[in-house]
Amino acid sequence: MSRRPSVIPGFGLSLGCAAFYASLIVFIPLAVLFAKAFTLTWAEFWKTVLDPQAIASYRLSLGAAFVGALINLCFGFVVAWVLVRYQFFGKRIIDALVDLPFALPTAVAGIALTALYAPQGWIGQWLTPLGIKVAYTPLGVIVALTFIGLPFVVRTVQPVLEELEKEIEEAAASLGANRWHTFRRILFPALLPALLTGFALSFARAVGEYGSVIFIAGNMPFRTEITPLLIVTKLEQYNYAGAAALAVVLLVFSFILLLLINLLQHWSAKRAGG
């Protein structure tokens, strides 16, 4: 089979570079992780990953990450909308602030959030009399995971919104659509793939988060203990294989979720296109 010469030269070389780089940085470390986990026998592996304490931690880690990503989906969209559609004083500062959770060491975020939400903290002292406890409860975990995930939704939705021309909405309005209609039939389908991507990234990032959570979670076994903390616990016992086993579980969960969202995205893009 003869290959048609490409218009842009250097495909072979750049593909080679890309594959090599991706292997070195992503694939090989992940393969080693799997290899380490499977130095355990099957029985040991299942015992480690199905331990009730581990299962309680998946429920918290995945559940809180999911809720956090949902919150980011709603409010990240609002932030992106405001940033794209309106001109106001201080817009650039807000735009820059959105990226802060990317740049901040997560432990610093954790300490700051705990200081705010602890029973005597600035926000905590107003919530405690209402019977709402944030720090040292699963709610605290959600707060931390929402914080670190925000930029993902904003930064994926923003460019798509920018490309949607205002004229489309005006056209819809002139054809008699009310605002809700315009949003539901015109804007939402176009934005859906970006929203899903933002959600998935925010979720995946939160599943593995450690630094910001351990300060605010309280780390009580079965209640506020996240899986990454259990992984660290295993490492403290020099149980590398056990730690890798739990990591594999998280990885598989995240992978399945990303796959599902990719499929969904594919489907929605196709539907919007057709």
Added chain:
Amino acid sequence: MNAFTKWLAVAATSLAASAVLAKDVNLLNVSYDPTRELYVDFNRAFAEHWQKTEKQKVNISQSHGGAGKQARAVIDGLAADVVTLALAYDIDAIHEEAGLIPKDWQSRLPHNSSPYTSTIVFLVRKGNPKNVKDWDDLVKSDIQVITPNPKTSGGARWNYLAAWAFAKKKLGSDEKAREFVAQLYKNVPVLDSGARGSLTTFAQRGIGDVFLSWENEAFLAGKEFGEGAFEIVVPSLSILAEPPVTIVDKNVDKHGTRKVAQAYLEFLYSKTGQDIAGKHFYRPRDPEIAAKYASQFIKVDLITIDDEFGGWQKAQKEHFNDGGVFDQIYKPGN
């Protein structure tokens, strides 16, 4: 040809120069968190001492972090010449997982290779409002106790074992001790992953009535947060915490630093070294220096891990490994 001789000459001079440089010697001390200030002082003293006696400059680098993390770094190849960690268990792991040191490392230096000791005390708020005097008070229903998770913190393991030893002595059996410790952990509202995090929870967030602490950290907290903000309560019985030190044989042989590394650790036992330890609120081993700091440390009955728990390996396995007593305390329904 001419160029080649010139090149040779340059190579020779640079070799000679590097030989001169090689007279400086570099040491890496991998330690745990609370010893940071101690080793800053001690390294300065040792460098002076070595310059005077051996006419050699020694550059000492320090690495600090949680003891378990630090041990793992050495196992994974961090080229430490000496390790000065919180628990013998962590150094045992360096022997077991990486074979960098011999099994009998702990008998190579006096006093179980622990040049200074510490113990576990209570830090309470000013005026001791809940009137906490001893371990018994920690299991009362209206008390909140702050201590890190013994599964992730070396210091927290000492706390846990001290409470256990007290209960066993007072109540007579392992069974009773277990109930006591389980009750104590019911009063712990937050399990931080390390000692410094727990101190923040207690001192800055204002959570809890009692903070179980290394003695030297309790003194530091007093300084840090203002004299009089907290009081130290010394219980009737506590545990002799022996943070051990050793050279990392395979690394010092590779670096050619055995002699200076050995001298570095022995200097910890000298009058100067012991005095620096005392100044940083560690209990000196040397009787003369200990006498000098006697007024600083309250006398307390101290049990040792070897006598009471049969050594770290056994204690770790029974209490802190997966499925051990600590995990059982937290089983749902308990």
